[in-house]
Amino acid sequence: MTVWDTEKKTTQRKAKGEFDRFATYRWGATAGSAWVRVRRLVGPLTIVLCAVASLLVALDSGVDAGVIHRGVSVGGVDLGGKTPEEAGEILGDPERGVLGEIVLERGPERFPFSGEEMGVDLDVAGTVDRAYAAGREGSVTERFGDRVRAAFGAASVAPKVDYRPKVAKAKVEGLAARLNEEPREASVSIEGAEVGVVGAREGYEVDVPATMANLATALEAATGEVEVAGRKLEPSVLTPEAEESAEKARAAMSGTVVFMAAAGQWDLAPAQIGRSLDVTAREGEILVEVDRDRLRESLPEMYAALAVQPVESGYEMNGGEVTVTPGQSGKAIDEEALFADLEQGLFEGQREYEVPVVTDEPELTTARAEELKPTELLGRYRTDYTLTSDKSAERVENLRMSSNAIDGMVLAPGETFSMIENVAGLDYNASKVIVDGKETLADGGGLCQVTSTLYMAANYAGLDVTERSPHYAQLPYIRPGLDATVWFGDENGAGALDMKFRNTSDGYVLIREYVSDDGYIYAEVWGRPTGREVEMGSRRVALTPYSATWVTRQRVTEDGEVVYDGVLHEDTYGALESENGEVIPMDAFEPAPVNP
Structure with missing residues (x-):
């Protein structure tokens, strides 16, 4: 139904006395009629305006034929009324052109760089083409808008730029290295009787990504001024x-x-x-x-x-x-x-x-x-130092030196004895030792015999042996399985081999060890009576031309009751070599007895 039909029906209803009922409807219909009339006028008016605009643009184009429209600029440089050739000369002049210099600014501080240094190259011909096209290319509306802006001197054209961000970033990072500064903490110093104070100072850190974003914005606006983004770094300790x-x-x-x-x-x-x-x-x-x-x-x-x-x-x-x-x-x-x-x-x-x-x-x-005085000999052992191939005075002196370092030591209940801690660092003589199955000269030959002798005395005393290593080869002065070696390790102590035992009795333990003129080294452990009796023994369980395996057993009774009876450890020994490199058979000599 059209508006005109609505008005006709309204007239008919009015004639039938229905005017009041449809008064509101009639008013709306009348307003709608007015709107329709306005719409009928807009179309022709728009056409007229566009025609006028086209005429103005055409006339203006005729006035600025061959030159850039007046009011057109690039990066603040006015190119209006200039031919493309003249505009090209202006933009190509480093002193008058666009983006020839880019200045990074931090407050009043200015840090100028050439466009080339910042990786920015102005495409002069392309930029002139853009300036000349302003008001000439695009739709009628776009051209009309450009001309209106140009009339007010506000037709700014973005330059055409070849931009290499990596080059610019390197310059910004270089500037950051110059500007960045750690905050200085306030400090107090004392020199003699004088007290000095160094005040705190703010630091600064350039925000490289934000500065690069500012640079990109400046290039788009064809301005060479870029704000350096950054933040102040506050010291944690202040002057007050x-x-x-x-x-x-x-x-x-x-x-x-x-x-x-x-x-x-x-x-x-x-x-x-x-x-x-x-x-x-x-x-x-x-x-x-x-x-x-x-x-x-x-x-x-x-x-x-x-x-x-x-x-x-x-x-x-x-x-x-x-x-x-x-x-x-x-x-x-x-x-x-x-x-x-x-x-x-x-x-x-x-x-x-x-x-x-x-x-x-x-x-x-x-x-x-x-109250805790040792009153009883708990364990005793001896080894014959004349059975070794090295009977030199130097080896005997080593035996006395290391034995004296141990003799008279007292262990409290629960305390652990370490052989290395007590015999390392002494000025030992060079004498024969066994290294990888061969005899050679080294400082400290004889230490292992002192160690083995004390090891067995500690076992017979019923103390808890916590660390022990066998020798490489069988030795003539002690039965295989009953020996203990000691080695100080390399220059850093790595690989050291120690012999340790702990005083498990309720009283103090006195250690004695000495070299006798009868050819024996004696070791004794004195303590409070424990009621313990210890038996030791070892036997060979395997034999080859190059090795022998021995099993050591221990039986411990306390006040007549067996508290342990079993294998203490199993050791495999290697064969010795003679001076001419021949292997000495494993059964070439009779093993020493359990208790010499």
Whole structure:
């Protein structure tokens, strides 16, 4: 139904007295009629306007024939009224052209680069073509819009550019290396009795990706000015905190500190106090604290007068009996109490301190030594040092040196003995040793015999052997399976072989080892009665021309009851070679007895 039909029906209904009922509808129909009339006018008006615009563009084109339209510019350079040739000369001139220089700016700071340095090459001919096409190419509406903008001097044409971002990025990164600066933390220094403060300073970091984005935007707008993007780096320790800590240090060094005790008086000058202070930056603060080690070093006379080391009680053999060597109490500075007073009062100006002195008892007092005194020979063993091929005085001297290093050692209940810890570092002589089945000269020949002898004494004493390694070859002075070797390892200690055992008794253990003139090395382990009896034995279970395997058994009884009876370990030994390289048969000599 058309609008006109609606109006006709409305008239008919009005004639029938239905006007009020359809009043609103009639009003809307009337408004719709007006809208239709407007629409009928818009079409012709648009056509007229477009025709006028086309006429104006045509007339203007005639005026600017052969030249760039007035008001057209590239990167702020006005090219209006210029022929393409003239525009090309202007754009190609480095001083007047576009993007000949690109300036990176950080606030008032300017960092100029040539376009070539930044990887930017202006396509002059292509850019002139774009400028000349403004207002001439495109739809009528587009050309009309360009001309209107040109009339107001706002027709800016984007240049045609050959841009190499990698080249530009390298320049921006180079500039960043110059501009980047770490923040400087505030700090406090103490030189002698003087306290100095170095103030904090902000740092800076160039945001390379953001700066590259700014460069891309500037190139698109044909401007050579690029903002350097970056951020400030704040220091974590600021100057006010440093000044506060410096005042604390100055308070500690405000005068001489006096330490007093019954044995005398000792002074600490301000410069000495300064050397005893530790200044540390931590979590945004500068802590000023007393360095206890440096304070001790500053008071050697006080420590020498007030600190007396206690004398440990011990044991020695007298007439075949173990006797106690008395211990002696010492004295020591109660450092915890002294340093607590210092750390509280020093920074508040307190200048005098009483030095607390306490008794320092030995770990093993005379009374305790008597209570846990070894009274019984728990284990004993000996080996014949005359059975080896090397009977030199140098080897015997090595035996005495290493035996003396062990003789008289005392182990507390639960303590572990280490052979290496006690015999390493001595000035041994060169004598024969076995390396890979061959005899050669090396420092320390004979150590393994001392080790094997003590190993068996510890076994017979019923102690817990925690580490043991057999020799490469069978030895004439001890039965295979009952030996133990020691090796200090390479220059870094790698590959070392040790022999260790632990005092599993309830009392102290005294170790004795010595070289006798009767041709034997003796090892003894003395301790409190344990009720243990130990039997040892080994036998060969396999034999080839180049090796022999031995099984060692141990039987342990405690107060008559068997607590262990079984295989202790199984060892395979290699054959020895003679000086001319011949293999010595594995059964060439009779093995030593279990108990020589």
